[in-house]
Amino acid sequence: MSESIAKIEDVARAAGVSIMSVSRALRGVEGVSEATRARITVLAAEMGYVPSRLAGSLAQATSNLVAISVPTLFDAVFAEIVGGMRETLTHAGLETIIETSDYDPAREAAWVERMIEWSPAALVLSGVDHAPGASTRLREGGVPVMQLWDIAPDPIDLNVGIEHSLAGEEMGRHLLGLSYRSPVYIGIPRGRDLRAEKRRAGLEAAFQEAGVTLRDLRVDAAPSFEAGREGALQALKLVPRPDVLYFLNDHLAFGGLMACETVGVDVPGEIGIAGFNGLNINNVLPRRLTTSVTPRSLMGKTAARMLVAAIRGVRTERRISMPVPVESGATTSAALTAKAPRA
Amino acid sequence: MSESIAKIEDVARAAGVSIMSVSRALRGVEGVSEATRARITVLAAEMGYVPSRLAGSLAQATSNLVAISVPTLFDAVFAEIVGGMRETLTHAGLETIIETSDYDPAREAAWVERMIEWSPAALVLSGVDHAPGASTRLREGGVPVMQLWDIAPDPIDLNVGIEHSLAGEEMGRHLLGLSYRSPVYIGIPRGRDLRAEKRRAGLEAAFQEAGVTLRDLRVDAAPSFEAGREGALQALKLVPRPDVLYFLNDHLAFGGLMACETVGVDVPGEIGIAGFNGLNINNVLPRRLTTSVTPRSLMGKTAARMLVAAIRGVRTERRISMPVPVESGATTSAALTAKAPRA
């Protein structure tokens, strides 16, 4: 009970020293003899002394908080990115505070405002498309900012990610190479997931170059299994019937794959399926998804390292674009005969 | 540039009032005329004034931080629980700070120590089994504590969750009712996921009552799809061959289901499969998993509401145990003939 009220002053009095000595001793800062440091450390532990981060951070005008904003945690992708960051950050003595913006730039902007009030050690945003106010605010603040998951032409500060349009393009070329000529993109309504739109655009560009038109199918739902299932069911009814479906991501692709299985459409015999991310669900599927493999954990780890460096005043590279190789699975195939566009 | 240094004093000077008036005006607290409040608000916005939470929280001896510890975010289950909490908490003006303990009580305990330094508004822990030190520390602090996901006989403070042993028991009875007599539990090594162990124990108890012995199969891997796949492959080689597999959770169960499909074992014709959680992946599977449906989002929401009440000094119920109904899917069936134990 007396524990909860022990403050640095009490420890100082008990040890017969000034509070500065206690402060120095407990922080592991130079300027105290080992003898007194030991005495103080023991005493502090005995008294159950808990230093106040609030006071400490206030005095030092900066905290050890790293604020991270992700669209959602339901998606394993962001969980993995955050997971990749955490280890490095925790190791560096940084605390992480997480926000889910639900793909809403306004929410993200509001969060930025709130976070700045905490004098964070750094801010991490997902993507590079922010509400106008947020970017301005971030550029002028002295806080290190990391933009993750996407690549910006002129990042606010630090930037680690992948070129989504390029990933889409490469997948497009890959599918073209497999002779697909009637592709359909299946995603959620325009503007919700901007990175997905970039991939779609890349895919479209690749196909367009070969004179092939990409059709669009939007399902108004959360970007998960069910949306993919729904999208696939609708796509199968399209006339002319598509020969390949490019899903927003692996979750949707999996839902689509299951839908095909349910209604008895052979994959890749009758139709091809491609996703995005290379989730680990792929490791157990009887038929691996064709997908682009994103380096999620590595991305997080790299970003965290850069941040720690930046926080410590060391400036490293500012912008890292990571490759997103296409992984050819068993849900697409070049062996099809009926692949000429029937349009 | 001057923006980043504007402090309450500057706003006060600019508005020609004392800093207390500014403080009151901006916090929406009583004690300022609407006229001056309006003037101050505008001025503060113009000057880009950002109040310091560090200073504010220090002065008020409490912050608006709610610290949440979950084993992992990779598991959609915890993402959903946290998601359920967030909305309510954010709405109440509370910030959430998340830790992943990776199922390690020592890490959780260390985190508790670190978090207390922030004078959080509340602490949320997953499960009810903590390192001895942590519990003590938490009981004596004046901070509201919520234990989530599991039910404790004597919670530290607040407690919302499900009875895992009961969930296991009910599944056991359900499987018994379907005439299964040679069950195998597939999980990760003992002691890693304590809730899973309780479910297993419940299942075992139910079967034991009918004179049936439960066999154990442990896969030393992360509790995900792959572990289930691996476990199922091993289980299929057991002699006598099991007639039903109870997986640690739906992730593993799905991996197991896929493994069976891959090697051509008919489910539920040759073997039954049951999981735990009722994940949404179930909504797209051609063959729905038999599972126990956990109220994850509701659990989070309920917990958040109780916490907000507690933080505001209102005491509500302290302990809520939620039901976990068995959902009979298409991966188990009573129609089997070869279900007599061959042991």
Place this chain on the structure above:
DNA sequence: GTCTTTTTTGTTATCGGTAACAGTCGCTCG
């Protein structure tokens, strides 16, 4: 029109630490 009340505004002390500077003390060095 004077005396209360009530509302609005300001003052002072404090929250729990840390930075920067100022002593102290014991030794080494010339």
Place this chain on the structure above:
DNA sequence: CGAGCGACTGTTACCGATAACAAAAAAGAC
């Protein structure tokens, strides 16, 4: 043997707000 130096330890002045109380101004009461 006193100056000079390095290793400790202490003092003072904040960090940027809020609580509690005090004072001044406005609104009512009679």
